[in-house]
Amino acid sequence: MIIEGKKTVWSQYQKNIAGDHYFYIRSCIRQNLFPGSETAFMRIMQQELGKDIFEDANHTTCTGIGYHTDIVPIETTMTVVARLFALMTERGYENMITSCITSFGVLSEILETWKEFPETEARTRDFLKKATGREFKVPKDMAHASDIIYKFRKEIGEKGIRKLINAKTGEKLRVVEHIGCHYSKMFPQKGVGGAEFPYVLIGMIEDWGGEVVDYPERRHCCGFGFRQYFIKANRGFSIACSKKKFESMKPFKPDFIITNCPGCNYFLDRWQYVISEMEGKTYGEDQNGIPVLTYEEVAGLVLGYDPWDLGMQMHQVGVEPLLDKMGVEFDPAKKFLGKNGNSLGVPEKPNVLNFCC
Amino acid sequence: MNQDWGYGINKDRQIDFDRNDRRLAEYIRKYVPSYKLCISCGACTATCSTANLTDFYNIRRLNIFLMRGEIDEIAKHIDKCMFCGKCELVCPRGVNTRQVILIMKEGIKKIKQNEQL
DSSP: OOHHHHHHHHHTTOOOOOOSOEEEEOOHHHHHHOHHHHHHHHHIIIIISOOOEEOOTTOOOOOHHHHHTTSSOHHHHHHHHHHHHHHHHHTTOOEEEESOHHHHHHHHHHHHHHHHOHHHHHHHHHHHHHHHOOOOOOOSEEEEHHHHHHHTHHHHHHHOSOOSBOTTTOOBOEEEEEOOHHHHTSOGGGSTTTTTSOOHHHHHHHHTTOEEOOOTTTTSOOSOTHHHHHSGGGHHHHHHHHHHHHHHHGGGOOSEEEESOHHHHHHHHHHHHHHHHHHOOOOSSTTOOOOEEEHHHHHHHHHTOOTTTTTGGGOSSOOHHHHHHHTOOOOGGGTTBOTTSOBOOOOOOOSSSOOOO | OOOOSSOOOOOOOOOOTTTSOOHHHHHHHHHOGGGGGOOOOOHHHHHOHHHHHSOOOOHHHHHHHHHHTOHHHHHHHGGGOOOOOHHHHHOTTOOOHHHHHHHHHHHHHHHHTTOOO
């Protein structure tokens, strides 16, 4: 092997990630499905890393869901995104972070379109001016939130109180990493490691002490795909994609799955429940599923945050066996209590899948 | 288990060569060793009367189905063969093609009756 050649190839797969002063755009579905993750991200950035990060209460959706289901035309999407850029410009920021992979894909697509077809940018500026009276600057640096955690993974590891190891056996935890398709399959140069060697989550796992699981369907889509899911009759295709991945990873006995995409996280988690109800199959040990965590939740566990503060009770697959394995102390009685101490409501128990509550 | 979902799990149509059903292919190789010489040139198909007159899946296609383990597809069409033997005359590798079809039919019959091949 010629190492120099490898280095040259690898250098083509790096991207510039800004070091400070970020304007943060939240994700529509993550705010509802995994609200603890975005809160944890802000806490890590502000309290642990001391970075300047700002989120504007006036920011909206990027229209990604409507755009990918052919409901919202591209001109509207461009104008709505231009408004987000305008909010960033008005607040004096130049670096944008998105929480959602779909938003990251939509913003990347629009920036590339404007680069290739400058007349579309001029038209969008005109639309925005007429509609809202706003003007904007294109972001100097655009990154996904997982890029930022990746950039500061070593600092997080150093500040952390635990590693991704089995507290009982001392062995490294076996982790499946799943990257959202719109992170680097659309524009490989915009993702760390490109589409072929996406390193963004691997870097976190390795630096925090875990072991990455390589399995045949590693780069297969989770099956979310907006149209597959939103039309009920098409969901059979969506679930078949997830099932293909589970069947492929099961023999490698992963301890958990880490994702950087809201859709992947949701579907890899929920479809395990649906498959268990439909076919009676489970993919973890002792009729448990394989827990599916966001990168913020994993970072939070490394830093010693309370799992219920991280919103880990929102997952369909119970995370308690993993927490026990990692030696994380938690109070089961507080699982479904809100911040004010009131009950959030306890979900109905599944028929097949183990759900500790 | 709750079955009322309004959708199911689509069946995977990927052909995995590590896991496909190779029983029939192995059976033919055992009883017609000359079958191993086939280079899929298609001469048999070019001369096949049945292939020209019906939608018979010709021998070359049968070979592909055989390798993929799609036995149901073979069973659907194999009875259309007239055993005229022109394919055997033109085969540049000397494969006993009539025997291949015959053994294939035998094998399919055994598989349908759940007999050991």
